[in-house]
Amino acid sequence: MERHFDQQLGALRKNLIQMASLVETAIANAIKSLIERNSELASLVVKSDEQVDTLELELEKQCVDLLALRQPMAIDLRFITAAIKITNNLERMGDLAVNIAERVIPLNQEPQLKPLIDIPRMATITQTMVKDSIDAFVNKDTALARAVAERDSTVDSLNDQIFRELLTYMMQDPANITRAVHLILISRHLERIADHSTNIAEEVIYIVKAKVVKHRSTSLEEIS
Amino acid sequence: MERHFDQQLGALRKNLIQMASLVETAIANAIKSLIERNSELASLVVKSDEQVDTLELELEKQCVDLLALRQPMAIDLRFITAAIKITNNLERMGDLAVNIAERVIPLNQEPQLKPLIDIPRMATITQTMVKDSIDAFVNKDTALARAVAERDSTVDSLNDQIFRELLTYMMQDPANITRAVHLILISRHLERIADHSTNIAEEVIYIVKAKVVKHRSTSLEEIS
Numbered sequence: 001m002e003r004h005f006d007q008q009l010g011a012l013r014k015n016l017i018q019m020a021s022l023v024e025t026a027i028a029n030a031i032k033s034l035i036e037r038n039s040e041l042a043s044l045v046v047k048s049d050e051q052v053d054t055l056e057l058e059l060e061k062q063c064v065d066l067l068a069l070r071q072p073m074a075i076d077l078r079f080i081t082a083a084i085k086i087t088n089n090l091e092r093m094g095d096l097a098v099n100i101a102e103r104v105i106p107l108n109q110e111p112q113l114k115p116l117i118d119i120p121r122m123a124t125i126t127q128t129m130v131k132d133s134i135d136a137f138v139n140k141d142t143a144l145a146r147a148v149a150e151r152d153s154t155v156d157s158l159n160d161q162i163f164r165e166l167l168t169y170m171m172q173d174p175a176n177i178t179r180a181v182h183l184i185l186i187s188r189h190l191e192r193i194a195d196h197s198t199n200i201a202e203e204v205i206y207i208v209k210a211k212v213v214k215h216r217s218t219s220l221e222e223i224s
Numbered sequence: 225m226e227r228h229f230d231q232q233l234g235a236l237r238k239n240l241i242q243m244a245s246l247v248e249t250a251i252a253n254a255i256k257s258l259i260e261r262n263s264e265l266a267s268l269v270v271k272s273d274e275q276v277d278t279l280e281l282e283l284e285k286q287c288v289d290l291l292a293l294r295q296p297m298a299i300d301l302r303f304i305t306a307a308i309k310i311t312n313n314l315e316r317m318g319d320l321a322v323n324i325a326e327r328v329i330p331l332n333q334e335p336q337l338k339p340l341i342d343i344p345r346m347a348t349i350t351q352t353m354v355k356d357s358i359d360a361f362v363n364k365d366t367a368l369a370r371a372v373a374e375r376d377s378t379v380d381s382l383n384d385q386i387f388r389e390l391l392t393y394m395m396q397d398p399a400n401i402t403r404a405v406h407l408i409l410i411s412r413h414l415e416r417i418a419d420h421s422t423n424i425a426e427e428v429i430y431i432v433k434a435k436v437v438k439h440r441s442t443s444l445e446e447i448s
Contacts, residue, residue: 067291068301077292084308167405171398178391181408188409 005066009076012062013138016083016090019055020134023090026052026097027130027193031123033101034186035116039108045101052094059087075207082203086137089196089203093130096189096196103182103189113169113179119187122158125151126190129197136204145208148201155194162187229290233300236286237362240307240314243279244358247314250276250321251354251417255347257325258410259340263332269325276318283311299431306427310361313420313427317354320413320420327406327413337393337403343411346382349375350414353421360428369432372425379418386411 026045033042063084067077129148136145166180166187250269257266287308291301353372360369390404390411 064301064305067305068297073292077288081288081291081308084305085312088309088312167402170394170401170405174395174398177394177401181391181394181405184405185412 005076008062008066009079012059012066012080012083015055015059015062016086017134017138019052019059019087019090020130020137022048022052022055023094023097024127024130024134026094027100027127030097030100030104031120031127033104034107035120037104037108037112039105042101042104042108046098049094049098052091056087056091060084063087078207082207086200086203089199093193093196096193099189100186103186107179107182110179113176113183116183118158118162118165119183119190122155122162122187122190125155125158126194126197129155129194129201133197133200133204136201137207140204140208142205142208145201145204149198152194152198155191159187159191229300232286232290233303236283236290236304236307239279239283239286240310241358241362243276243283243311243314244354244361246272246276246279247318247321248351248354248358250318251324251351254321254324254328255344255351258328258331259344261328261332261336263329266325266328266332270322273318273322276315280311280315284308287311302431306431310424310427313423317417317420320417323413324410327410331403331406334403337400337407340407342382342386342389343407343414346379346386346411346414349379349382350418350421353379353418353425357421357424357428360425361431364428364432366429366432369425369428373422376418376422379415383411383415 026048029041029048030045032038033045063080066080129151132144133148135141136148163184166184169176170180250272253265253272254269256262257269287304290304353375356368357372359365360372387408390408393400394404
């Protein structure tokens with residue numbers, strides 16, 4: 001019985017890692033489709049979301065089944081309730097990757113507005129946050145989780161900076177407006193992905209330390 | 225024991241309703257501060273978020289305690305796991321109300337860009353969705369929950385329409401750009417609030433019917 005429970009927990013962990021890996025790929029491809037102006041890749045990202053959604057439903061079922069059938073205590077209970085929330089965050093991150101890809105497609109139909117510098121920089125930091133938050137979860141590494149949460153303010157500042165720069169592009173020439181708005185929203189989507197990584201990192205700290213670190217700072221949800 | 229458990233479930237339900245009522249007020253005041261150009265009210269919305277965050281933490285603790293100490297089965301288990309997710313959605317809705325209020329403050333420092341027609345319309349529908357999703361939860365009313373989910377596409381269309389209209393304002397005069405971008409983002413925040421109401425409605429259907437209706441349609445997450 002005990003061993004069977006461990007196997008089920010292992011299966012849950014494996015599915016979570018698989019879902020995280022799908023979401024990481026979706027984010028990486030969404031960014032790549034923007035930088036390389038590859039609309040085919042962007043369409044692929046949109047299509048791949050179905051897999052993420054399927055895994056989400058499976059994971060939710062696994063969590064509820066484990067809670068119902070096993071009645072776990074303490075650390076296992078915390079792991080499972082955190083898994084429900086991590087799954088939700090991953091699903092939203094997958095959606096945000098789709099949102100980015102959906103803006104890349106119309107952007108690619110027009111000439112490039114400007115060479116992209118800050119958005120790729122922001123994307124690199126965000127992707128590291130996504131990866132590290134999942135690694136922190138897999139390895140129960142609270143130091144890594146804390147490092148993720150700390151990087152969130154850098155992403156917020158970059159988003160702010162990108163927003164202001166694109167505003168000036170719009171003011172200079174109305175022909176820039178549509179493309180600039182797409183880029184502003186892509187930057188916002190990235191900032192939201194970083195927020196979700198921070199949520200995951202905070203869940204990891206919660207699992208390990210049973211100590212809620214959310215709402216330490218209102219800056220996490222401040223914007224653009 | 226049984227009776228005590230029912231009391232604890234009742235307390236959880238009561239806190240959820242209180243949190244929902246705070247979030248409903250925050251959304252209503254954020255919209256009011258926009259329409260009536262009342263920056264003081266907008267600042268009040270920003271400040272009130274602390275209460276929502278405090279309630280979120282309390283609710284999460286209640287849910288985990290109930291799971292750990294009571295080991296509930298079937299319908300009660302579903303109710304508690306759904307409560308974890310509803311709490312998360314409410315917290316995000318509260319943040320989005322703050323995001324709206326934060327944009328109202330700079331908007332009010334400039335003359336009004338245009339008479340607002342579609343945003344208040346969208347806000348009215350969204351607020352009804354928020355209220356109905358909570359009522360559906362309190363009364364386990366799946367018909368009402370379904371009606372909420374169905375209205376989501378109307379909000380998506382309005383968001384789309386507002387986006388296009390504001391783009392033309394930006395094209396006409398660069399002096400409109402900053403205000404138009406704020407309004408585009410306010411419209412997007414409203415659309416996200418409607419999405420979260422839809423999530424809550426789907427959780428209600430899940431609690432009652434134990435049948436997951438999420439991902440029925442990709443249109444729920446399509447954008448602006």
